[in-house]
Amino acid sequence: xxxxxxxxxxxxxxxxxxxxxxxxxxxxxxxxxxxxxxxxxxxxxxxxxxxxxxxxxxxxxxxxxxxxxxxxxxxxxxxxxxxxxxxxxxxxxxxxxxxxxxxxxxxxxxxxxxxxxxxxxxxxxxxxxxxxxxxxxxxxxxxxxxxxxxxxxxxxxxxxxxxxxxxxxxxxxxxxxxxxxxxxxxxxxxxxxxxxxxxxxxxxxxxxxxxxxxxxxxxxxxxxxxxxxxxxxxxxxxxxxxxxxxxxxxxxxxxxxxxxxxxxxxxxxxxxxxxxxxxxxxxxxxxxxxxxxxxxxxx
Numbered sequence: 006x007x008x009x010x011x012x013x014x015x016x017x018x019x020x021x022x023x024x025x026x027x028x029x030x031x032x033x034x035x036x037x038x039x040x041x042x043x044x045x046x047x048x049x050x051x052x053x054x055x056x057x058x059x060x061x062x063x064x065x066x067x068x069x070x071x072x073x074x075x076x077x078x079x080x081x082x083x084x085x086x087x088x089x090x091x092x093x094x095x096x097x098x099x100x101x102x103x104x105x106x107x108x109x110x111x112x113x114x115x116x117x118x119x120x121x122x123x124x125x126x127x128x129x130x131x132x133x134x135x136x137x138x139x140x141x142x143x144x145x146x147x148x149x150x151x152x153x154x155x156x157x158x159x160x161x162x163x164x165x166x167x168x169x170x171x172x173x174x175x176x177x178x179x180x181x182x183x184x185x186x187x188x189x190x191x192x193x194x195x196x197x198x199x200x201x202x203x204x205x206x207x208x209x210x211x212x213x214x215x216x217x218x219x220x221x222x223x224x225x226x227x228x229x230x231x232x233x234x235x236x237x238x239x240x241x242x243x244x245x246x247x248x249x250x251x252x253x254x255x256x257x258x259x260x261x262x263x264x265x266x267x268x269x270x271x272x273x274x275x276x277x278x279x280x281x282x283x284x285x286x287x288x289x290x291x292x293x294x295x296x297x298x299x300x301x302x303x304x
Contacts, residue, residue: 051278055294057095063088066290068112068224069269069281077279077292080109080121087119087134103131103141111157111224113166120166122157125150128186146193147175156225164188171221178217179203183251199251207253220245226270239268263293
């Protein structure tokens, strides 16, 4: 009797062990399958290497850009303030006021200047932004609130800023153009340098009845080595990668637990990727560090 009881107990232990392993595997797959694509050697695979929960004032963080070894610049979508967040100290170490209330959605910085994009298409250039004698100049563009501008990136190689509408395209809802704002002439070229076709086959599974909602860019960043362009969609978390000539390569669904509303993206000089996400109703804003598996990065 005791032997039978022991055998039965062993069967139960094995059953529950296997069941636990299966449940754990399903949980991990369900939660992490989308944001680390690895089914093709030409695709980039990332793993979470760090994560920061931000203070209340950055709950609605709308854009980020790399500053230096330990710091990231950020804006949130209500106040004209650039926040310098120290990744090591895990806190805001500087607040740079440049404007009043608004809808600030895009940010780029270099050694001396900061560039901020509002949803109505206005670009603010803050020269010597870290110093007390900073100056502010505003430029109006062909965009308006119907375009809902959120994405801004500094293209150092060509001395220009890049922008793209989130909602309506300028000439057609089918296409969203990437436009260049010259930092030499201080004006926007009204002809896009390239267009993203909302009917492109890589976007097939994301197609919407209102075609302009298929992909809604919330921010963009240029990879420092490959020069590929990474674009976020914050409304339905995903990431689209273009080659340096603007040709679509891949689009990846992002895990909504990690990125409930991804609104900011930037790279460090070595290619480490950072994505910021606004906080949910009762959540906090976050910055997540993603390290690439360099063997899977297509050069």
